[in-house]
Amino acid sequence: MKVFVLLKWLRVAISLAFVLLISFLFLDFSGSLSAAFTNAVLYLQFVPSIIKFITLTGVSSIGFILILVLTLLFGRVYCSFFCPLGALQDIVIFGSGRARRKKTFKFIRSLNGLRYSFLAGTVILLAAGSYLALNLFDPYSLFGKIISNLFRPAWYGVNNVIVAVLEQFDVYTLYPVSLKGFSWISFGFSLFMLILVIRLSVKKGRLYCNSVCPAGTFLGFVARLSIFKIKLDESSCTSCGRCSSACKSGCINSRNMEVDFSRCVGCFKCLTVCPDNGVHFKPSPLNRSRRFDRRTDNRRREFLVKSASTITGLVAFIKIDGSQSLKPGMKEIVRENPVAPPGSQNIRRFHKTCTACHLCISSCPTRVLQPSFTEYGWDGLFQPIMDYTSSFCNYECRICGGICPTGAILPLESEHKKRTQLGKAKFIKENCVVYTDETACGACSEHCPTKAVDMVPYKGRLTIPEVDDKICIGCGACEHSCPTKPKSIYVEGNPVHMLADKPKEKKPEPKQKPVGDFPF
Amino acid sequence: MKRRDFVKNGFSAGLTATSAMVFGNLEKLFAVPNGNPDLPYDLVAVMNGEPEMMFDNAIESLGGMKAFVKQGQKVVVKPNIGWDVPPERAGNTNPKLIKRIIEQCRNAGASDIYVFDNTCDEWSKCYKTSGIEEAAKAAGAKVVPGHTESYFREVEIKKGISLKKARVHELIIDSDVFINVPVLKHHSSAELSIAMKNLMGVVWDRMYWHRHNLHQCIADFATFRKPDLNVIDAFRVMMKNGPRGVSVSDVVEYKTLILSPDIVAADAAAAKIFGSEPSDISYIVKAGELGVGTYNLDSLKINRIKL
Numbered sequence: 001m002k003v004f005v006l007l008k009w010l011r012v013a014i015s016l017a018f019v020l021l022i023s024f025l026f027l028d029f030s031g032s033l034s035a036a037f038t039n040a041v042l043y044l045q046f047v048p049s050i051i052k053f054i055t056l057t058g059v060s061s062i063g064f065i066l067i068l069v070l071t072l073l074f075g076r077v078y079c080s081f082f083c084p085l086g087a088l089q090d091i092v093i094f095g096s097g098r099a100r101r102k103k104t105f106k107f108i109r110s111l112n113g114l115r116y117s118f119l120a121g122t123v124i125l126l127a128a129g130s131y132l133a134l135n136l137f138d139p140y141s142l143f144g145k146i147i148s149n150l151f152r153p154a155w156y157g158v159n160n161v162i163v164a165v166l167e168q169f170d171v172y173t174l175y176p177v178s179l180k181g182f183s184w185i186s187f188g189f190s191l192f193m194l195i196l197v198i199r200l201s202v203k204k205g206r207l208y209c210n211s212v213c214p215a216g217t218f219l220g221f222v223a224r225l226s227i228f229k230i231k232l233d234e235s236s237c238t239s240c241g242r243c244s245s246a247c248k249s250g251c252i253n254s255r256n257m258e259v260d261f262s263r264c265v266g267c268f269k270c271l272t273v274c275p276d277n278g279v280h281f282k283p284s285p286l287n288r289s290r291r292f293d294r295r296t297d298n299r300r301r302e303f304l305v306k307s308a309s310t311i312t313g314l315v316a317f318i319k320i321d322g323s324q325s326l327k328p329g330m331k332e333i334v335r336e337n338p339v340a341p342p343g344s345q346n347i348r349r350f351h352k353t354c355t356a357c358h359l360c361i362s363s364c365p366t367r368v369l370q371p372s373f374t375e376y377g378w379d380g381l382f383q384p385i386m387d388y389t390s391s392f393c394n395y396e397c398r399i400c401g402g403i404c405p406t407g408a409i410l411p412l413e414s415e416h417k418k419r420t421q422l423g424k425a426k427f428i429k430e431n432c433v434v435y436t437d438e439t440a441c442g443a444c445s446e447h448c449p450t451k452a453v454d455m456v457p458y459k460g461r462l463t464i465p466e467v468d469d470k471i472c473i474g475c476g477a478c479e480h481s482c483p484t485k486p487k488s489i490y491v492e493g494n495p496v497h498m499l500a501d502k503p504k505e506k507k508p509e510p511k512q513k514p515v516g517d518f519p520f
Numbered sequence: 521m522k523r524r525d526f527v528k529n530g531f532s533a534g535l536t537a538t539s540a541m542v543f544g545n546l547e548k549l550f551a552v553p554n555g556n557p558d559l560p561y562d563l564v565a566v567m568n569g570e571p572e573m574m575f576d577n578a579i580e581s582l583g584g585m586k587a588f589v590k591q592g593q594k595v596v597v598k599p600n601i602g603w604d605v606p607p608e609r610a611g612n613t614n615p616k617l618i619k620r621i622i623e624q625c626r627n628a629g630a631s632d633i634y635v636f637d638n639t640c641d642e643w644s645k646c647y648k649t650s651g652i653e654e655a656a657k658a659a660g661a662k663v664v665p666g667h668t669e670s671y672f673r674e675v676e677i678k679k680g681i682s683l684k685k686a687r688v689h690e691l692i693i694d695s696d697v698f699i700n701v702p703v704l705k706h707h708s709s710a711e712l713s714i715a716m717k718n719l720m721g722v723v724w725d726r727m728y729w730h731r732h733n734l735h736q737c738i739a740d741f742a743t744f745r746k747p748d749l750n751v752i753d754a755f756r757v758m759m760k761n762g763p764r765g766v767s768v769s770d771v772v773e774y775k776t777l778i779l780s781p782d783i784v785a786a787d788a789a790a791a792k793i794f795g796s797e798p799s800d801i802s803y804i805v806k807a808g809e810l811g812v813g814t815y816n817l818d819s820l821k822i823n824r825i826k827l
Contacts, residue, residue: 031644164670170632175644175665366642394642396604396649439733440802442709447640451761455708461800463708481640483731505769518565518824519792520817 004271004281011080011268018044019087022140025403026147026362027155029177035402035411038359044082045140046215047355048405055353055407068222074281075223075230079209079216079265085139086209086265088146089201093248096202105205108250110260115210115217122214125379132379135356139213140405142193144357145382149190149371152362153179179367181390186358186371186382205248210263220262229284230264230271232257237278243270330431333486337493338375339386339423339474342393343401343409346496347376354408356382360400366391368476369400383408386422388476388491393422395449395475418449421500423474423491425453425467431488434464444478444489450503453478453489465489470501559583562820563780563789569827571617571755574777578751579624581823582779588749591629593696597621597661598747600703600718601637601652603764604645610756610771611764613703615651617753617777621701622659634691636664636671637721640764643667664691672724679810680740682733687724692745700747700783704754704790706762706770709734711801712794713763714787715750716742739806742783746812750786752778754793784813785820792817 021041025033042048043063052061067078079086122133134141160176200207209216230252232243237257244254247270251263270279337347341360344350361369361384370387372380384400386393395418401411412420425444433441444465445453452472455463465478467489478489564581566574579585589595599613607615618635625633635656639646643665647653653663665671672687692698702718709730710717716738720726729737754776761770776793780786784807788798798804798815808815 160668160670170662172662172664176668176670178668365645391642394604394645396645397642433731437733440709440711440735441730442707442734443727443730445708446763449764449766451766461711461802481727481730483727503766505767518567519795520565520789520822 004268008268008272011077011266014081015083015087015090018082019084019091022084022143023147023151025359026144027152028363029156029159029365031363031365031399033363035399038363038403039405042140042359042405044078045405046078046083046219047134047138048140048357051353051355051406051408056410061407067219071219071222072226074228075226075261075264075266076216076219077266078219079206080267083139083209083215084143085146085197085213086206088143089197089206089208090248090267092198092201093205104245105248105250107244107247107253107255108204108207110251110263111207111211115212115220118212119214119217129352130379131352131355131383132381133214135354135379135382136189137212137214138355138357139209139215141355141357142190142197144359144362145186145190146194148358148362149183149187150194153182181367181370181387183371183373183382185373189382201248205250206265207250209265210249210251216265223264224262226261227283228281229261230259231280231282231284232259233278233280236276237274238276240275242273242275243279246270246273327436329436330484330486331428333428333490335490335492337423337495338372339388339476339491339493340376340497341369341384341386341400341409342398342417342420342422342497343404343412344497345410347493348495350408351376351380351383353406354380354383354404355406356384357405358382358384359403359405360384360409363399363403365397365399366394368393368480386474386476386491386493388479390480392447392476392480416499419473419500419502421473421494421498423493424469425472425474425478425489426492427453427465427467427489428486429464429488431484431486432464433484433488434458434462436484438462441483443481443483447477447481449473449475449477450500452500452503471503473500559587559781560821561823562782563778563785563817564823564825565776565778565789565793566825566827567774567776569775569777571614571753571777572620573827574755574775574825575617575620575624575751575779577825577827578777578779578823581825585624585628588699588781589625589628589630589697592631593629594694595625595630595633595697595699596691596695597625597633597635597656597699597701598692598718598722599635599637599650599652599701600713600721601646601650602640602721604641604649605765606649607651608756608768608771609765610703610705610758611762612646612650612652613701614753614755615655617751617755618652618701619655619659621699621751622656622661625697625699626660630697633659633661634664634695635661636666636689636691638666638689638724638726639721666721669724675744677740677744679743680737681810682736683729683740686728686741686744688744689722689724692722697749698745698747700750702750702752703756703758704752704774704794705758705765706760706794708762710738710803712787712791712796714752714790715747715783716787716803716807719747735802736806738803739810739812742807742812743810746781746783748781750778750780750783752786752790754778754790757794759794782813782820784808784815785817788815788817789822 049064125133156177163174163176239254241254244252249263251260340347340350368391369384371382372385398417400409442455445455450471452468456466458464474491564578566578603611605611675688702715707713754774757774758765758770791798
């Protein structure tokens with residue numbers, strides 16, 4: 001008993017540590033966290049780790065193997081020790097239990113149809129080359145989206161209020177932060193899923209993990225083979241039901257003294273509540289798994305079906321762009337390919353590696369990374385995109401490549417990053433203020449870090465932009481800074497990222513001797 | 521739409537409202553100081569020294585920092601911190617110069633000294649890489665952000681032709697003394713970036729300037745609040761690929777510094793150093809026409825110091 005109480009507290013401590021650390025990764029805006037720290041914190045995240053292993057085939061990403069080994073030994077401990085979405089649910093369950101002064105669950109029949117469908121759907125989509133199911137339901141990525149889309153704006157708001165108060169006292173140690181871009185679709189989805197997860201956890205404990213979560217269902221299969229299993233000891237169990245009512249997975253049927261270990265999330269609560277030493281956690285032979293009663297609960301099924309259709313509805317929500325009427329002669333921008341982050345190598349590869357956890361979006365110091373809508377296609381929903389309306393990519397910055405947990409964005413060496421061509425700037429003369437108004441501008445050329453956009457003689461002393469494709473890296477500085485509507489310069493994404501030439505270096509001849517006389 | 525903006529700007533509206541309530545002394549906007557007739561020179565030019573030494577010599581010949589900063593005054597020092605590039609690239613004002621100016625302000629008795637810029641590259645990287653944040657803090661200044669709209673208040677540009685309104689950083693509005701410390705460099709939009717061009721970093725909505733006759737807007741804004749002192753850093757000068765520059769090969773060492781309370785004269789002198797004629801630079805001419813200052817250097821009392 002005592003040892004199990006310790007085990008339970010160990011689980012609470014570890015899961016709290018992980019959920020707090022992971023949340024911190026998403027909320028920090030100081031840019032002071034090292035990539036190594038981020039990678040260490042996310043090392044054991046199951047789904048990202050598998051994907052990273054497949055993309056990189058290296059020891060840097062064998063976290064999922066550790067999880068599989070742990071599962072083969074002790075069952076789905078990932079779900080209660082390391083999964084941030086699991087921890088979030090546990091916190092909700094703990095809180096709601098406190099609020100209602102009771103924490104009782106009861107045995108739930110396994111929703112096998114549902115959970116296997118979700119897993120099978122995920123596998124089928126993956127086989128077809130789509131990460132959509134993982135984008136939407138992988139617990140780590142979903143947790144990331146919830147923190148990034150819901151908590152982060154609130155966190156920034158709190159920071160900004162504190163900053164405003166401090167500044168009244170002339171203290172400038174903190175500084176305000178802004179989101180720059182904001183995706184209602186991504187926000188709406190995250191909010192919906194958060195409400196769903198909270199509702200399920202208050203009413204039915206860890207039902208998300210045993211109905212929707214593809215990682216949970218997969219680990220459930222593995223858990224059937226675990227060496228250690230939770231079992232009710234038929235000789236000492238009195239079927240008092242304490243373990244059942246403590247089980248947030250609803251997988252203990254104390255009346256029949258049966259445990260569905262494939263649904264057990266490894267919280268070890270049952271071991272601590274049994275007064276008769278009737279719950280064991282022991283090595284057990286691979287056994288004939290018992291069959292459970294298969295009657296269905298229509299209310300629950302209906303709720304889940306409704307939820308699923310609401311998600312679909314949400315996803316199908318059409319992004320409304322503030323369309324403006326064009327002045328005569330001006331041209332609308334038609335971008336054929338989106339711009340994917342530096343280090344993603346090519347759009348296809350990126351699209352098939354990213355689970356849209358939004359860690360890069362949360363960590364991007366310029367906020368040029370924003371959730372996509374349909375730019376990568378329907379199944380690329382929420383994957384990060386270079387959004388040059390919000391900002392542009394900092395020339396020296398390589399943060400996103402260093403922290404991506406799935407390897408969708410790979411790290412780049414500094415010199416390589418500065419030459420990685422994400423796309424090419426396209427100039428639309430008809431929209432340009434130099435052409436339409438015949439007044440000086442050049443904001444695009446000002447911001448260009450390689451001077452791929454240069455100003456060339458036009459009329460009189462006026463100069464007009466000209467793009468050199470070979471040294472353009474597609475960072476979007478020109479597009480972001482262009483003052484016209486619609487833009488006069490934009491970046492057309494490269495489906496496959498290329499290597500730009502090095503910007504030319506030529507020592508300028510000073511028009512007068514640096515050490516001489518004053519020219520006035 | 522309203523709610524989207526609300527979230528987007530991170531409660532900036534609330535902040536603006538709060539700060540406007542606290543710093544509501546708008547009448548100060550129009551008390552534009554207009555040079556100092558008691559000064560021995562209209563303009564000082566120094567060459568062949570380190571930035572600190574050149575500044576010390578220049579300010580001394582104008583009667584020392586006390587001629588500009590009085591005991592207990594609030595001073596804002598506005599360098600160019602536009603880009604995420606190190607000092608040797610000369611995209612930003614030399615940090616050594618900023619440090620010495622702040623030290624001089626302290627010695628003159630300034631109560632508070634503030635440093636900020638509304639940068640082009642990501643602000644925290646610019647502040648850091650330029651070396652200005654560290655130098656300014658070491659000298660005892662407060663380094664203030666300028667990257668969110670909450671710091672900016674709308675003002676009227678009464679004499680403006682193209683620019684009638686602008687959102688200006690509260691420190692420019694609220695400080696007693698305004699010291700403008702640009703770096704002289706080539707500029708792909710405005711030909712040269714010097715003192716007047718540096719003022720684009722005190723406004724929020726500068727894309728409006730690009731859209732509505734850039735040169736006229738630069739000149740218009742110079743009528744709003746003329747800096748009490750302009751210190752032009754021409755120690756390293758970016759001769760091409762400005763304003764950001766591509767590599768150190770864009771840079772030539774001129775080891776020169778220009779000091780003047782007349783922003784137009786300062787720009788004219790710096791343009792000459794660069795090798796351009798002030799009368800060719802449209803915003804310099806336009807500012808002269810608006811009566812901001814004079815670009816006819818022959819009419820000025822100039823102190824030329826060679827170290």
